[in-house]
Amino acid sequence: VIGYVATLFLPEQEKVKTNGLTLHDVDGEIG
Amino acid sequence: LIEGTAMPLSLGMWDWVMIAGYIGGILVMGYWFSRREEKTSEHFLLGGRRMPWLAVGISFMMSLFSTYSLVMAPGEIFNHGVSLFVLNVVAYPFMLMIGFSLFVKFYFKLQSFTPFEYLEKRYDRSVRVLVSLIYLWTRLLYLGMVLYTTALVFKGGVGWSPWLTIPVVGVIAIVYTVMGGLKAVIWTDVIQFLILIVGMSAAVILCARMVDGGVPGILQYAFEHGRGPSLYTQREFYRIDPYMRLTFWFLLLGPVMESFFYTSADQISIQRLLSTSSYRNARRAIVTNAVMVIPFTLVLWMIGFSIFSYYGQNPDPRVTAGDTALFTFISTQLPTPLPGIFFAAMLAAAMSTLDSGMNSLAAVYVKEFYVPVFNKSATEANQLAFSRWATVIVGLVFMALGLVIAVSAEALRQSVVEAVTIFSALLVVMVPTYLLGVTTRRATSGLIWRLSFLSWGLNFGAIHWYTASRTGLHGPIPSIAVVQPLAVAVARCCRWAMRSASRSGGPCRMSPAGGLSVFSGRASSDCWPFL
Numbered sequence: 001v002i003g004y005v006a007t008l009f010l011p012e013q014e015k016v017k018t019n020g021l022t023l024h025d026v027d028g029e030i031g
Numbered sequence: 032l033i034e035g036t037a038m039p040l041s042l043g044m045w046d047w048v049m050i051a052g053y054i055g056g057i058l059v060m061g062y063w064f065s066r067r068e069e070k071t072s073e074h075f076l077l078g079g080r081r082m083p084w085l086a087v088g089i090s091f092m093m094s095l096f097s098t099y100s101l102v103m104a105p106g107e108i109f110n111h112g113v114s115l116f117v118l119n120v121v122a123y124p125f126m127l128m129i130g131f132s133l134f135v136k137f138y139f140k141l142q143s144f145t146p147f148e149y150l151e152k153r154y155d156r157s158v159r160v161l162v163s164l165i166y167l168w169t170r171l172l173y174l175g176m177v178l179y180t181t182a183l184v185f186k187g188g189v190g191w192s193p194w195l196t197i198p199v200v201g202v203i204a205i206v207y208t209v210m211g212g213l214k215a216v217i218w219t220d221v222i223q224f225l226i227l228i229v230g231m232s233a234a235v236i237l238c239a240r241m242v243d244g245g246v247p248g249i250l251q252y253a254f255e256h257g258r259g260p261s262l263y264t265q266r267e268f269y270r271i272d273p274y275m276r277l278t279f280w281f282l283l284l285g286p287v288m289e290s291f292f293y294t295s296a297d298q299i300s301i302q303r304l305l306s307t308s309s310y311r312n313a314r315r316a317i318v319t320n321a322v323m324v325i326p327f328t329l330v331l332w333m334i335g336f337s338i339f340s341y342y343g344q345n346p347d348p349r350v351t352a353g354d355t356a357l358f359t360f361i362s363t364q365l366p367t368p369l370p371g372i373f374f375a376a377m378l379a380a381a382m383s384t385l386d387s388g389m390n391s392l393a394a395v396y397v398k399e400f401y402v403p404v405f406n407k408s409a410t411e412a413n414q415l416a417f418s419r420w421a422t423v424i425v426g427l428v429f430m431a432l433g434l435v436i437a438v439s440a441e442a443l444r445q446s447v448v449e450a451v452t453i454f455s456a457l458l459v460v461m462v463p464t465y466l467l468g469v470t471t472r473r474a475t476s477g478l479i480w481r482l483s484f485l486s487w488g489l490n491f492g493a494i495h496w497y498t499a500s501r502t503g504l505h506g507p508i509p510s511i512a513v514v515q516p517l518a519v520a521v522a523r524c525c526r527w528a529m530r531s532a533s534r535s536g537g538p539c540r541m542s543p544a545g546g547l548s549v550f551s552g553r554a555s556s557d558c559w560p561f562l
Contacts, residue, residue: 002520003463003482007473016472021153023469026136 041362042189046371053226053375054203057219057382061207064215072414075212076144076394082217082306088319090220091303092327093227094387095293098380099180101227101331102188102354108253108335109353114262114277120328123286124321130294131304131317133469138301139310144398146301146465153468154476161483162464163399165457166296167392171425172455174388175432181381182437188358189374193437197430200378204385205426209419213306216386223379230376231330233369234361238337241364242344246333252340273497288462295465298391385429393421456490481527485520 020026042050073079107115137149147166151159181200182193207215239245242252253259262268262277269279293300294317304313338356347363350356361373397418402409409417460483467474467482 002485003467003474003478004471006478006482007467007471010473010475010478012472013475016153019152020140021137021149021468022472023133024472026140 042370042374043367045368046374049368049371050375050378053378057207057222058203060219060222061210061215064211064218070415071411072397072418073144074214075415075418076390076397077302078213078217078306080306081308082214082303084307084312084315085319086217086221087303087307087313087316088323089224090217090383090387091300091316091320092324093220093224093380093383094299094303095384096227096327096380097177097181097384098184098377099177101231101377101380102184102357104328104331105335105338105357106353108258108332109339109356111276112258112261113332113335114260115282116328116332117260117263118279118282119286120325122283123290124324126286126290127294127317127321130291131314133291134295134465135301135304135313135317136310137469138305139313143305144302145298145395146296147298147395147399150464150468154464154474154479158464158476158479159399161480162296162461163395165460166298167395167399169455169458170299170388170392171428171432174385174392174429175436177381177384177388178429178433179436181377182433184377187355188377193434197433197437200381200385201426201430201433204382204389205423208386208389208426209422212418213302213390216390217303217306219386220383223383226372226379227376228327228330230369230373231334233372234357234365235330235333235337237365237369238334238341238360242337242340249333249336249340252343253336256339256343258336258339291462291466292458296461298395299387302391302394303387385426388429389422389426392425393418396421396425456494457487459486459490477527481520488520 016022017025071079104116107113134146138146141148141152143149145163147159147163150162178197178201179193182191182196185191185196186193207219211218235246239249242249244251263279267275268277271280272278295301304316307313307316334357335353338353338360341360341364342350342356347359350359361370365373397414401417401421402414406413406417460479463482463486464479467479
């Protein structure tokens with residue numbers, strides 16, 4: 001919970017977004 | 032059992048034939064898979080990513096089930112009742128499925144060997160090194176403890192000394208794991224599962240024939256005598272009270288954290304899932320495990336209920352506690368070769384945990400440390416040869432740890448188990464690291480390092496308080512001890528996060544050297560607000 005609260009103050013990381021490394025960004029069906 | 036009060040099993044010739052047949056059978060399987068093996072580390076460590084999902088699902092369950100579970104569950108039911116396990120069997124399969132859908136797709140996407148590869152891509156190398164080192168350390172300790180408890184069970188159950196049990200179990204598991212790799216581990220797990228089911232069911236069926244009313248009679252007698260889930264109807268059970276033996280909320284936390292650990296950071300279970308040919312087959316394997324764990328647990332409970340009802344109706348002065356009752360029943364009531372099958376089942380439970388541990392920790396060592404650090408230009412042949420050597424080395428370390436714990440436990444008693452608990456406390460970092468990693472784009476390496484130190488501090492504080500409470504300090508947790516450091520930590524974390532956000536270069540990033548510099552005392556106060 002502390003971790004989540006802290007993330008609210010952090011910027012989004014472009015690298016994570018473009019590489020599809022979170023549940024928001026991962027592409028549909030995985031092989 | 033630990034006190035050695037159980038009546039050791041007396042084994043006849045046919046019992047020994049069953050045991051020898053079992054050991055010979057799994058060694059032949061190991062040899063057979065070594066001949067069919069193709070020569071890459073992917074085949075040795077991941078079964079060529081072509082393992083059938085049904086076998087993987089069974090192996091997943093067997094890896095996490097040890098001899099200790101076989102003795103502990105019936106013992107707990109005999110002594111206190113089934114309440115400890117009820118919530119687990121309801122919540123665990125669901126939480127396992129949720130954990131699977133949260134984490135495992137990323138490992139397939141990256142075609143990983145270990146779950147730690149994700150961390151380097153998601154955060155940076157320092158987090159990968161942090162988490163894989165903690166994993167290696169805590170799993171080595173855990174498997175040393177598995178060998179030690181196995182030795183205790185065999186000492187009480189069949190009168191074997193730890194100096195016999197640990198080398199015998201360890202060497203046999205090393206031999207077939209080194210020969211056949213993950214393929215041998217998974218297929219021997221399937222055979223060991225069948226032996227375990229036969230051994231457990233035989234004990235239940237024969238016991239049911241000796242108790243009035245059969246299986247319904249057993250359940251009726253046990254529930255009438257307080258061995259059912261009666262705690263769930265009491266109001267106190269839903270309070271948050273650290274001094275109560277069992278409470279609902281602590282029991283609920285168990286399956287949640289356990290299943291998230293198995294599906295995020297645990298190499299033993301993730302390696303199995305990655306050995307299937309696709310994400311869809313891995314999902315089938317995890318469903319197999321989630322579905323099969325229920326009847327398997329019910330049979331285990333039935334052993335507890337059966338033994339309790341049998342000795343309730345036929346009192347025996349030798350039976351004083353649940354752990355010993357099972358062995359007294361097997362040794363005095365079951366005809367040969369059933370004690371032999373049960374003995375083989377105990378060996379199976381021990382070896383199915385050890386073989387998986389050896390293969391998986393070898394994978395962690397080769398893929399996380401040997402190739403990236405010591406031999407960057409390692410060829411496939413080098414990696415395969417080193418995987419085999421790593422398996423032997425890991426196996427020998429387990430055996431040494433098991434023997435050290437066995438020897439020191441006799442001299443130091445309970446404190447060894449407590450020491451292992453304290454050293455395992457580092458594990459608290461793992462699930463939050465993965466959970467934050469997959470659910471938010473904002474979590475960074477710096478945040479994970481800070482959270483790690485915060486959670487270690489809280490965890491060691493809790494263990495210290497628990498130890499103190501056992502030595503006479505009995506009262507509420509002094510809130511100032513928890514609230515004040517927590518408030519300071521949260522305030523510093525927020526301040527750091529806001530400063531990072533306002534900086535154009537983004538949040539503070541840990542380089543491998545920076546990440547580890549805390550140990551040499553060179554940490555910069557900008558990156559390490561807690562220090």
